[in-house]
Amino acid sequence: MSDELRFHGWQRSGVYDLVTGGLEEGRLKAALPVTLQDREDASDSVTRDIPFLIIGPRDVLALQAGAITGMMPPPGTVAAEATRYAHVELSDVDLPWRYTPQVVDPAVAGGRKLRPWLVLVVGTPETLILAPRNLVTLTSTVTTAHDLNHSARWAHVQEDGHKPVARLLSPWVLQPETAYVAAVVPAFKADGTSAWTPGATVTLPCFHTWRFKTGEAGDFRTLASKLKPGEASPELGRAPLTYNRVSPSEELSVRGALAPIGGTDAPLSQAVIDDVAALTAPLTDPRGRPLVSLPSYGAPWVADPSTTTWGADANGDPRHRGTGGLGLWAGIRLQEQLMDAATQQAGALGIAAQRIRNLTLGLGASRSLWKRRLPTDPMQRLWLYGPSLRRMVTGQGSVLGQVAGGDRPLPPRLFSSAARRVLRRGPARTDLAQPEAALPSRVLPFANTCALPPVRGPEGLPHSDRVSKMLNTDNLDERLREGLERGALPREAWVRRIKEAIARSSYGSQLEAVLVVVESSRNYSRTLLLALLDAVDRKDDREVKRLREEFLRTEIGDGGDLLDLGKDLVTEAPERPCRPVDLDRLEEVLTAAIDPTVPEPLVVRRVLDGITGLSEPKLAPVEVCLGLDMPVWRFLRDHAPDWLLPGVGSLKEDDVVAVQSNPAFVDAFLLGLNAQILSELRWRNIPIAAGCTPLRMFWGQVDSATDSRKPDIVGVANWPAASSLGSDAHQPPPPVGTDLVVVFRSDLFRRYPRTLVYVTQAALVNGEPDWHAEPDLASGRLLPTFQGSIGEDITFFRFDLDPQAARKWWVVLEEPPSGYTFRNDVGLGGAQDGADFADHTFNDPLRVLIRGEALIPGGA
Structure with a gap:
């Protein structure tokens, strides 16, 4: 269990600290001390206990919507793990004990033990019967399995650094492949006594219910614990082959796509070499008629494959010829599927052309x-x-x-x-x-x-730009604006006040005309405004006199009239970037x-750029090298698994063995397959570029850098003449050579397909692995490049790792995450309350580590 994970036996409101003991109609009695005191005389006070009842189970008719936030197993599950307890999670952490008509006894389990008023019961549809009106009948089988004397174990509060969660567990031990009904019911009657006694049959209110079904026996822990390094047969990965054209017959073995670690092909006898050479020698007819003879693997790409090392291997060794024949057979069996894929690509040739x-x-x-x-x-x-x-x-x-x-x-x-x-x-x-x-x-x-800005300036005065030039300064318009903002009077306000004064004078009609001219020209100079006030003041109007005196006292700064003049000199055109x-x-x-x-x-x-797959030269009649993205190992898995991993049937149940990939098998197989594909494409008049290798993918490994599948070989036309079958030069860069392949015979991956499998290097001491030290599982992991299966119970993983170097590595399996669950196959562990029971039964995620040296032949 994580150090951050904590369980508590119960949690509820502090109101229960006021309980005085005893029950009344199934409710706990409590009292609240109340003191009355005279504010003026502190010694005059009286204290009395105010009795009240705490509501109990009889007061609850139903749970609110959303009270239950989770169920395990989820409703409708058809393959639940039988080794887990069923449980529900509640939104309110105190809900399981909120209405319990009991108090905590500090002498029992240190005060950690308190029965919940709600319990989760589980039974088969025959033993737990749902009835109308939200009722449920529990038969004697269910009440015996759910003894309420131990119900304090079935509820707890979990804290894990996030929001606390309350949980109810059912103690029913599930059986494999069985249908179940789960129900949340009250654990107390209306009078506060237990809702049932073991062995009784009762009908109770049902607050919540769901159904599920368990799957096969066992779980990840039980299946993974059975895994063991297998004693692989020395012949695992080899198929027997009898060459009976020579006398005596020669017994050979052919390594499959997955082969023994460090295995090689034994040399052929001279008799076999001579016989194969005679069989594959070119035939001629005196009359010039075409003859059907044995296929020459590599002929679509090289005029005479026997002049190349890989061609001599593919055609002169009966083991490689047999593998190439498998590829021909695959091409024949898959021709419709392959041709459909090719036709879809070729359909775009007309448009491209x-x-x-x-x-x-x-x-x-x-x-x-x-x-x-x-x-x-x-x-x-x-x-x-x-x-x-x-x-x-x-x-x-x-x-x-x-x-x-x-x-x-x-x-x-x-x-x-x-x-x-x-x-x-x-x-x-x-x-x-x-x-x-x-x-x-x-x-x-x-x-x-x-365009030049428009010429603006007062009539008879120089333009402001000219003044700026004469003064050798920056734009005068900006300077004038700044001056107006700092020193100009609020002239418009004064004009309004003078206008009101004019309206009250006998000269209103004449002066209003003057004021209109002032407003239209916006010439609010101090001199002009003072002249207007003098004109209005001829009748010795006291209010106008006060207005005139206030105007004279107003601070306007030096150069007020000059600023007014500057306002007319602002000639800058509207901003227009150009x-x-x-x-x-x-x-x-x-x-x-x-x-x-x-x-x-x-x-x-x-x-x-809108046409992909073109060969050079691009501006020529279109010839496309079709690329068929089809991992063909699946053909062997479905039709000839003994060629994929010869002797796979000899693996024992729960065995784990290590083998390696066989690039020579892949090269020979794809030679035969591509030869058949090319002949079929030409037969169907599908244009294809000369020297093309349409299908270059055998496994379909994942390139972690691009998150896409990558081919296993480059085009055969690019194979160096001096390279042999299986050469690194036949693989796309960077070449991988032979890789480690770990094979499991177990139901684990069928039951848990999301199991994480990887390898990580063991801690080294003086260059040797220290199997007792903790490996670096966080940053040192190497994920598989490929995963495949043979049948229902054999799964293999390929890693970009040299098989011999794997002796110093761990093979690691991690249980897929499934949320918080609790095991029902570990007993009680002496648990007395819900916290102990949850802690003991908590299902910690499992990690399995297998020493690499135990899998490699010759290891420990």
């Missing part, structure tokens, strides 16, 4: 026009490209969107075909224009010029992108 024909025709025409008609003037070329700029797409959008519109001075419509028609030479368009005015070399640079385009550079870039005479024009890459 049409695209490439159109591409080559377009390139030929465009190259001819480019050489004969391309203008010499750069601006004329740019003008020519204009209508296509909208269709040229970059990572930031179209070319037109980057060079025209927005903050660019060039208008987008200038590059339209309509603009080209307007500026075309003709009597109605260019007769009255200046010579060469419509030429692109004149139009484009002019349109690429940023970024002209480098037309010469734009023309160079566009010409380089469009030029069809370069070795690989942009349009070629654009078209060919």
Whole structure:
């Protein structure tokens, strides 16, 4: 159990600390001490106990929705583990003991023992019978198995660093392959006594129920504990072969796809070598008629395979010829499946061929026009490209969107075909224009010029830009704005107040006209406003006098009238960013992108990127090397498992053995299979590139870097002539050579397919493994590159690890996560309360470690 995991026997409200003892109508009696005290006389007080009853099981009619948050096994399970207790989880941690009509006895189990008022009961449909109106009948079998005298063990609170969880367990020991009914029922009657006695038959309210069924006997722990390093037969991975064409017959053995670690093929006798050579010698007919003879493995790729080392191995050794024959047989049996896959790929050849024909025709025409008609003037070329700029797409959008519109001075419509028609030479368009005015070399640079801001300035005064230049300072507009913001009076407020004063004076009509002029010109100078106040003040109006005196006292700063004048000098045009385009550079870039005479024009890459699987040269009649993504080891698994792992039937139950992969078998098998596929493709007139190897995948191992399956061989045409069958040179880089394969004969992986299997290096002391030290399971693990099965009970895992080096490694199996569960096959362990019982029966996740040296022949 984890150090962070804690169990408690019970938990409930502190109101039970007020219990005085005894029951009344099934409810616990309690009292609350209350003291009354005179605020003015502290000595005048009285204390009395106020009696009350704590609600009990009789007051509960049902559980609220959501009170039960989890069930194990989940409802409807058909293969639950029989070695686990059924349980439910509750949302409120105090719910199992909230209405228990009992108090905790500190003398019993240190106060940790308290019976819950709710219990979980489990039985078969015949012994636990659901009835209408949310009732359930428990027969004597169920009540005997659920003795309420021990119910304190069946409930606990779990803390694991997250939200605490309350849980109810049923003590019923499940049996394999049996249907069950589970129900949550009260453990007390209305009067506070036990709801049943062992052996009785009772009918009770049912607060919750579900059904499930158990599966086969055993679980991960019981199955994994049976595993043992097997005593593999020396012949495991070898199939016997009798060559009876020589006398006496020669007994040979053929290593399968999975072979003995360190095994090699015995040399052939000269008699067998000579006989095979005679059988495979080319035959000729005097009349020139074709003859059917033994297949020559490698002929589709090499004119004479016997001139290569691998070809001589494949054709001159009857063991490899037999493996190649297996591949031919697989090609015949799988021909419809393989041809369907090939036809789906070949169906795109017509589309690809049409695209490439159109591409080559377009390139030929465009190259001819480019050489004969391309203008010499750069601006004329740019003008020519204009209508296509909208269709040229970059990572930031179209070319037109980057060079025209927005903050660019060039208008987008200038590059339209309509603009080209307007500026075309003709009597109605260019007769009255200046010579060469419509030429692109004149139009484009002019349109690429940023417009000057409008000229603004007070009449008779110099423009502010001119003043800035004379003073050798920055933009005067900004300085004037800053001055206005700092020193300008709230003149508009004063105008409103003077306007009100004017309306009350006898000069209102005349002065209002003047004020309108002031407001329209926004000339709120101090001098003008004071003159208006003097005009209104002629009748000795006291209120106007006070207004005038307040105006005179107002601080306006020096230069108020000058600031008013500066306001009229703010002449800056509205902000309009403008970024002209480098037309010469734009023309160079566009010409380089469009030029069809370069070795690989942009349009070629654009078209060919949409077609995969093309062979070189790309701009030629289409020949595709079909790639069939089909791991063919499955054919041997389904039709000839003894060739996949010869002698596999000799493995004993629960044996674990180690073998290795056999690249020579894979090479010979795929030679025969691909020869058959190629002949069938040509027979069906499916075009395929010369020298193609359509099927290069035997196992279908997973490449962890790309999370995809990778082939086992490169194309046969790329095999070096001096390499032998099984050579590392036949494998895609980086070559893996022979790999460790661990084989299990057990039901474990059928029952628990999510079991994690990996290898990790043992701790080393002076270069030797210390099997008693803790290995680095976190960062030192090596996951399998392949997993397969033979039949229902044999599973094997392939690791990218040299089989001999595996002597110093652990083989590790980890139980798949299944949540918190509790075992029913470990006994009580002396548990008296729910915490002890949960701690003792808690199912810790299991990890199994097997020494690598125990699996390798010659090891301990």
